[in-house]
Amino acid sequence: MLHALYARRLRAQVTRVPRHVGLVMDGNRRWAREEGFANPSVGHRYGVEHIQTVAGWCAELGIREVTIYVASSDNVRKRASEQVTFYMELIEKVIAGSLVASSPLWRLHVAGRLDELPDSTAHALKLAMEATAGREHGHELTLAIGYDGRQEVVDAVRALLETDGADLSELARTLTADDIAAHLYTRGRSDPDFIIRTSGEQRLSGFLMWQAAHAKLHFCDVNWPGFRHIDFLRALRTFARGSRT
Numbered sequence: 001m002l003h004a005l006y007a008r009r010l011r012a013q014v015t016r017v018p019r020h021v022g023l024v025m026d027g028n029r030r031w032a033r034e035e036g037f038a039n040p041s042v043g044h045r046y047g048v049e050h051i052q053t054v055a056g057w058c059a060e061l062g063i064r065e066v067t068i069y070v071a072s073s074d075n076v077r078k079r080a081s082e083q084v085t086f087y088m089e090l091i092e093k094v095i096a097g098s099l100v101a102s103s104p105l106w107r108l109h110v111a112g113r114l115d116e117l118p119d120s121t122a123h124a125l126k127l128a129m130e131a132t133a134g135r136e137h138g139h140e141l142t143l144a145i146g147y148d149g150r151q152e153v154v155d156a157v158r159a160l161l162e163t164d165g166a167d168l169s170e171l172a173r174t175l176t177a178d179d180i181a182a183h184l185y186t187r188g189r190s191d192p193d194f195i196i197r198t199s200g201e202q203r204l205s206g207f208l209m210w211q212a213a214h215a216k217l218h219f220c221d222v223n224w225p226g227f228r229h230i231d232f233l234r235a236l237r238t239f240a241r242g243s244r245t
Contacts, residue, residue: 003230010233016240018194020059022064022215024207025051027199027223034223041083046225048090052099055141057232059105065190067111067142069207070095076116076146089123095143096124100132105139105206108132111185112147139190147185149209186211194239196232198224216242 025047027158032043051068058066076084100108108129114122125143160183161168171179181187191211195204200221201213204212218235 007233010237012059014161014233014240017063017236018059018192018216019063020067020192020194021063021192022067022192022195022208023054023071024069024195024197024201024205025224026197026201028225030199031223031225038141041086042107043223043225044083044087045090048087048094049097050225050227052103053102054227054232055099055106057229059103059139061236064138065142065192067138067144067186067192067208069147069205070143070145071147072144072206073113073116073148073151075145078205085118088118091143091145092121092124096121096128096215100128104135105137106132106141107135107137107139109140109142109143109186109189111144111152113151114146116146141188142186144207147206149204149206152185155185156180158206159183165222181210184210191215194218194236196220196235198222198227 028047029040030043031046032040035043037043048070051070055066071087079087087201094109100106108131109124110125110129114125117125125145157180160166160179172209186208191213192208192215195207195212195215196218197204198220200219202219204217208215216239218238220231220235222228222231
């Protein structure tokens, strides 16, 4: 009862919501250890399943664009192969499967290098993007997976230089930020105006380095699977208080 009252009070203080929220879902394994699970990788299952819950909160509040940092390129390459396999299978089952099927609002996008993912994961995500491409509700959910912010900029510049008929001297003279943005993984979608990172880490870890140039940042001490609705509302309250009217 008290929890519900507090949540309603917080909601009343959220006088303005961001257009586009970025989420760094950190602390899955730490949460599992704190909860007493023998295998900390269990935290990934709870973490991936929590994406659907948080996406639902966003939709309820009228937040139509969400980008979630699911896995960096380093995560995919450096984690023990069993951990990566388990995590990618969760992505296939929960995000590319049940989330897409049970949440008809969202169009799914991927930011990152699909060729760095297991073939089955890349295929499942491609099918999910195709299945949701025709949705007209205007809700965009982007997964940053196999993602590195610096590599994204490198790939964008490379793609720009490889444009048919590009004159390098002319390009160097006229190059603008918009030219590069047009070749980013997230091209065609807006930049985030608010980014939340869980687990207490106060850094972006390469997440949307270009796109986050003007975003407000919020760092939450709670680990991702334990990130509650009231934690989300508290974060949005800080956004509303610091936003221009």
